[in-house]
Amino acid sequence: DTGVSQDPRHKITKRGQNVTFRCDPISEHNRLYWYRQTLGQGPEFLTYFQNEAQLEKSRLLSDRFSAERPKGSFSTLEIQRTEQGDSAMYLCASSSRSGANVLTFGAGSRLTVL
C-alpha cells in the first residue's frame, strides 16, 4: 500500500485554461475528500465522496469546479477557465469505513495560474 497518491504534483497553467487533478486513495478506503490549501491557511473542505456518491460539496466549489469518482476508486478534480485566485495546493484525503474518523492525506497537487 503506497498511501494516497496525487498527480500531477505541480501544475503551471495560464489563466483561462482547464486543469485536472487525479487522486488515487488507499485501496480499501471508501471515503474520499478534496481540500484546498492556500498560503498561511489550513485545508479548506471542497467535497466528499462515499464510494462513487458525492455527498457533500462546499460553497467554495463554484460552477467552474467539478469532481468525480466514477467507480468509487480514483477521483478527479477539474477546474475550468482557471483564474489566478485558483492558485493553491489541492489536497486529496481518504478514510476507511471502520476508520472514518481519521483522514490520510496525499502530498497534494500545487496549482499555479499565471
Next chain:
Amino acid sequence: DQQVKQNSPSLSVQEGRISILNCDYTNSMFDYFLWYKKYPAEGPTFLISISSIKDKNEDGRFTVFLNKSAKHLSLHIVPSQPGDSAVYFCAASAGNFNKFYFGSGTKLNVKP
C-alpha cells in the same frame, strides 16, 4: 466563517521543554477533534485525536486536552524534539465525518 481557530501562527521552544499548541472552535456540534502535523512538501499526517466524551487523550509524548465548556483544545508535546518542528493543524468534525474543519495552523520550531 472560521469555525476552528488557531490564533498563534508560530511557536518557538527549546529542545526538551514542553510545547503547547492551542485551538478554539465555535461550533458546539463538533464532537471529534484531531491534530495533524505537516512537513514542507508533504501532506498533513495524523497525530492524535480525541472524542468529545473524553477530556484527555495521551499517546507517548503527545497529549490532547479538550475543554468543551470553553470550546478549547490544546496539544502538549513533552519533551519537544527538533524533529517535531513542523506546522500543526487542529481539525474538528461533527457526527458523520463527512466534513472536517481545519484551523490555520501553528508553525512549531524546536531549537536544539
